[in-house]
Amino acid sequence: MSGSKLAVVGAGSVGTSLAYAALIRGSASNIALFDVNAAKADAEVLDLAHGTQFAAAAASMTGGGDIAVTEGADVVVITAGAKQAPGQTRLDLAGTNVRILEELMPQLLKHSPDAVYVLVTNPCDVLTVAAQKISGLPAGRIFSSGTVLDTSRLRWLLARRAGVAVPSVHASIVGEHGDTEFPVWSTATIGPIPVRDWTVEGERVFTPEYLAETAREVTQAAYKVIAGKGATNYAIGLSGARIVEALLRDDKAVLPVSTVLDGQHGISGVALSLPSVVGRGGVHTVLEMPMDDGELAALQHSADTLRHTLGTLGI
Amino acid sequence: MSGSKLAVVGAGSVGTSLAYAALIRGSASNIALFDVNAAKADAEVLDLAHGTQFAAAAASMTGGGDIAVTEGADVVVITAGAKQAPGQTRLDLAGTNVRILEELMPQLLKHSPDAVYVLVTNPCDVLTVAAQKISGLPAGRIFSSGTVLDTSRLRWLLARRAGVAVPSVHASIVGEHGDTEFPVWSTATIGPIPVRDWTVEGERVFTPEYLAETAREVTQAAYKVIAGKGATNYAIGLSGARIVEALLRDDKAVLPVSTVLDGQHGISGVALSLPSVVGRGGVHTVLEMPMDDGELAALQHSADTLRHTLGTLGI
Amino acid sequence: MSGSKLAVVGAGSVGTSLAYAALIRGSASNIALFDVNAAKADAEVLDLAHGTQFAAAAASMTGGGDIAVTEGADVVVITAGAKQAPGQTRLDLAGTNVRILEELMPQLLKHSPDAVYVLVTNPCDVLTVAAQKISGLPAGRIFSSGTVLDTSRLRWLLARRAGVAVPSVHASIVGEHGDTEFPVWSTATIGPIPVRDWTVEGERVFTPEYLAETAREVTQAAYKVIAGKGATNYAIGLSGARIVEALLRDDKAVLPVSTVLDGQHGISGVALSLPSVVGRGGVHTVLEMPMDDGELAALQHSADTLRHTLGTLGI
Amino acid sequence: MSGSKLAVVGAGSVGTSLAYAALIRGSASNIALFDVNAAKADAEVLDLAHGTQFAAAAASMTGGGDIAVTEGADVVVITAGAKQAPGQTRLDLAGTNVRILEELMPQLLKHSPDAVYVLVTNPCDVLTVAAQKISGLPAGRIFSSGTVLDTSRLRWLLARRAGVAVPSVHASIVGEHGDTEFPVWSTATIGPIPVRDWTVEGERVFTPEYLAETAREVTQAAYKVIAGKGATNYAIGLSGARIVEALLRDDKAVLPVSTVLDGQHGISGVALSLPSVVGRGGVHTVLEMPMDDGELAALQHSADTLRHTLGTLGI
Known part of the structure; x- marks a missing residue:
């Protein structure tokens, strides 16, 4: 009580x-x-x-x-x-x-x-x-908090274009919370429909070009906000509050937070974001989600970038 | 206002x-x-x-x-x-x-x-x-309201076993709201992980037998509740309130409501549940979700059953 | 946590x-x-x-x-x-x-x-x-739960007539949760206006007759609901949930629950409803609210009625 | 819809x-x-x-x-x-x-x-x-928004001292949203208890000195916040959102907003805060709450101050 x-x-x-x-x-x-x-x-x-x-x-x-x-x-x-x-x-x-x-x-x-x-x-x-x-x-x-915010940005962009509610978009940004982060398009869906097959008025709107531009928009979002107002604070504040709730209410929600990895996708000793079960006591499990070869390479690139930085800093 | x-x-x-x-x-x-x-x-x-x-x-x-x-x-x-x-x-x-x-x-x-x-x-x-x-x-x-309630029952069962929050379970019951309804396992995921690949303590818990039993449990749930209390009312009440909110707030939420079909999966003139975008003014789109051959057959069986009933009733 | x-x-x-x-x-x-x-x-x-x-x-x-x-x-x-x-x-x-x-x-x-x-x-x-x-x-x-429900009924009736939100009505039913309960009109206000002085289109609508009829309507409400549906359940369910929240969230809300009294208004050993501070661990304080002579007499009458019942039951 | x-x-x-x-x-x-x-x-x-x-x-x-x-x-x-x-x-x-x-x-x-x-x-x-x-x-x-924020500050201070929930404190700041504003102590209550009679561990804590100091603290609150962070924004943001909800949901909530008066307490042509019914379409009624002589004088002083400013500005 x-x-x-x-x-x-x-x-x-x-x-x-x-x-x-x-x-x-x-x-x-x-x-x-x-x-x-x-x-x-x-x-x-x-x-x-x-x-x-x-x-x-x-x-x-x-x-x-x-x-x-x-x-x-x-x-x-x-x-x-x-x-x-x-x-x-x-x-x-x-x-x-x-x-x-x-x-x-x-x-x-x-x-x-x-x-x-x-x-x-x-x-x-x-x-x-x-x-x-x-x-x-x-x-x-x-x-x-990793890419929880970046994922929220991604879902907002996709939901708006698809004409659906944000919670009906199942897509995640993973990797570094920074320039090497990327969306996992291969498993992304809107409702149960693969994002690449989603149609608006009969047309597949999420073309490779559209998705690439969306990914770029997410990665650049923070820079854009900072340029206009000097900082980002509101969306990250809400993202943080959401993570806190998952912890305190023992939600066991799947959120892309960043934890020091221990062998997931062969990566250890580096922290980066992967979908993870968050509940009482912290991160219960870091999930290994299916990725295609390009995505796996992008993940390794993200890990390498972070490993390099850690090395430079002597951590 | x-x-x-x-x-x-x-x-x-x-x-x-x-x-x-x-x-x-x-x-x-x-x-x-x-x-x-x-x-x-x-x-x-x-x-x-x-x-x-x-x-x-x-x-x-x-x-x-x-x-x-x-x-x-x-x-x-x-x-x-x-x-x-x-x-x-x-x-x-x-x-x-x-x-x-x-x-x-x-x-x-x-x-x-x-x-x-x-x-x-x-x-x-x-x-x-x-x-x-x-x-x-x-x-x-x-x-x-179709299989919105049945889907909630399914997600609750899967979430409990997987140790995750209900909103992190992406799986739906489709077809008739009745004995021929079925879960679409082929695209069901927990977070971004296919349900069949989900592990608890290193073990794939959602075996074909487990999933079959879960499907049966959902289909029989109403009978079980009715046997014990004479009716179902609370969960269907909440499901209905949720649908109302999607309509009044223009959520554009993806919900498995039952609409008279017009060619989806080749079915017309019969109402059954498929994931649908629900917002202001009603159902915006009934989605054709990917299904494997068994699921497509089950959907046709559900449609046939309903068509038979409609015929019997002269509708 | x-x-x-x-x-x-x-x-x-x-x-x-x-x-x-x-x-x-x-x-x-x-x-x-x-x-x-x-x-x-x-x-x-x-x-x-x-x-x-x-x-x-x-x-x-x-x-x-x-x-x-x-x-x-x-x-x-x-x-x-x-x-x-x-x-x-x-x-x-x-x-x-x-x-x-x-x-x-x-x-x-x-x-x-x-x-x-x-x-x-x-x-x-x-x-x-x-x-x-x-x-x-x-x-x-x-x-x-005492007269928490009866008070909600009273406030709903007054709010509707006055054209204000229910939380802007400050009035309570106290005493026995039963036939001898009564509203404490002498301190009842709508916003900061004494209820007796509230006007609708320039007219004082809460006349002595109107208030007496309102009190009667509250006391008879349960009988009326029971006559029509065989029981009361929804409003008492919500009232109970509200009390639970006050306890679990440590609200320290003032609610007219019924506690065994210990000298309040000279009454002891009988439980009846008075505005009480409810928070973690239960009732923190049972308040002695100001009442006029008629109200004090009604409270004693309520206590006497309950004392008589307790005696009859040998409690 | x-x-x-x-x-x-x-x-x-x-x-x-x-x-x-x-x-x-x-x-x-x-x-x-x-x-x-x-x-x-x-x-x-x-x-x-x-x-x-x-x-x-x-x-x-x-x-x-x-x-x-x-x-x-x-x-x-x-x-x-x-x-x-x-x-x-x-x-x-x-x-x-x-x-x-x-x-x-x-x-x-x-x-x-x-x-x-x-x-x-x-x-x-x-x-x-x-x-x-x-x-x-x-x-x-x-x-x-008038003294909605100031009233929230007042209730927070009183609630904390009294050991009760903020919604159980019924007290308002009225007049100018500025230096001449004042709390209406004469009708202020905690639950149904006059604030001046409220006891903590048997003692009347809200002495005239305590109340005067509390009033001063409310009036100075904005200056204090501005001195420490350069502006006030969060509490006024929430107060504003609350007023918007009262309007859009047609709450008919009693809130101390500031409207151009038309004879209330003999004041016209000046806007200052008095408890008002706020619902669809705006302020439905500006209430004339009971005040003692000192409070009525303070209200006139507030009106005079504002009238003087309006005159200086040629409005």
């Missing part, structure tokens, strides 16, 4: 959007927002708490500049870190944010030794490997 | 469960319950309205024994009719319920000429053909 | 409506339905579980004919018992249902020693005293 | 937070975000739309830099304008924002002649009078 506690680390636009979404949806019964900038954290907590009358019945908002506000969390979402600047790749951010994690993780673990940790900070795949090593936690308990 | 109106015809256990679910979920802004038994209708409306304080903010409950309470509905759900007795097949009910529709439909159409009509009364496939003929409405505007 | 468990005792129309509402709303993460009639319980559980696809993401449905299905519940709602027949007063049922509780409570306590117990079976005030004595639990941990 | 359209004018932090809240809650079936800065608007729309998979089933997100995106809105919420800088009073912003409205309103009216207009831009009371004059709309169709 005890409640559930979500700790959000980082009171920037991502962390606060995630807390806002979680508060509105009632993703957790207590949401604690922490930031080393105490004045910022306090102001954001107040602004969020002031809306409590109109939020989910159960949710309460706390937080501040002392890391002790995260005490006893069931899920810790880490959004802290330097953010992606216009023109910068996600991997360029890595060094700085690894160092932040080296300082942060031990303190967070002291306050929430039994929590599941979800990394949202970029480059999230690289940071997942670093955070897993720093923490020594089992891979399933420390993972990142 | 105008609200939406749902009329539920029949204040039996199915109609009232559907109204209750719709009231709780806020499926429509006004829910009107009609039954020729005015005393029963009035009492049910009162019992439902008394819970308004705890229901969805927007929903109001009205109704009674005068068919004029359905006036101006956007969606009319028909649950009225003789109900399936223990041991009776769904098709046995047909004659009686067709006659009820012959009397009811013209009156309903007078009050709600622009509504979408959803039949829940059994045998729903046969009644859909009858109602479409009686009303002269386009096929997409008069359809039945 | 652990889930919450609701056990519903009794698979009659009230228990199953309550389970249905709780499943749709996600009031608890596990809902277990128990009934001594195992065939009935199994069928109801199946019928409810079959709708899981369309219910709240988090909720799972279990249950059956073995009381062990209630094991480890956080909240136990008791709906079992003989039900109110047309023409019968709530108090007439008492003897039979007390004996059922004497058998049931010790078994339930064995399986869920830390649960909060909510009685919905009638006459609920009398049974609350009996159950509290049988169980030896603190008063706050074993209470009944 | 047609959907509802919300147009949000201004893609700053308030407008986008409001759109985000509305998207998550499904406050409208289409949400269109407009900003003269097209690049900003496009990026915000994309960022919001990318989360659609996890938002309310019904809501779609559109928008951009062309005011035609607002076409056919049922509700238009205006958040555009210069924003309150640290240290600046709300009234200082007035001149600039009136001029923006003079340009904006005629264009908005051309695209949405039948919409209800809700002003969120500050100083909202002054702008409401200006916008009403510019548009010539009836007072009930063009109003501002």
